[in-house]
Amino acid sequence: MDVFMQVGLVMLIGLAAKNAILIVQFAQERRKDGLTPAEAAEAAGRQRIRPILMTSFAFILGVLPLVTASGAGANARHSLGTGVLSGMFFATAVGVFLIPGMYAMVQGLREKSGVSRK
Numbered sequence: 001m002d003v004f005m006q007v008g009l010v011m012l013i014g015l016a017a018k019n020a021i022l023i024v025q026f027a028q029e030r031r032k033d034g035l036t037p038a039e040a041a042e043a044a045g046r047q048r049i050r051p052i053l054m055t056s057f058a059f060i061l062g063v064l065p066l067v068t069a070s071g072a073g074a075n076a077r078h079s080l081g082t083g084v085l086s087g088m089f090f091a092t093a094v095g096v097f098l099i100p101g102m103y104a105m106v107q108g109l110r111e112k113s114g115v116s117r118k
Helices: 003-032 037-067 074-113
Strands: none
Touching (some): 037 074
């Protein structure tokens, strides 16, 4: 895990966090409309899936030349491209499937325990 891969992972964390933040923001808006946490998470997931997938696949296709690079400096490009490519597949799956479910679970537990945010 060299410096190039570490830089790629920092970039990847930023993109994955942005997607998760947007899903939670949309779910919070649906909660204000009166939906249950599970319904709000599902609605937010449905609303954000297309932009998340479009961004992710465009990013993955943009990284492919780094993975298949040859010539001078190819090792650095391979390191960066491979880490970001595989990480983006993983982050997309987590963002699409786990984030809405985790939101529904945490929000439901929060409401059952009586904890409120001011």
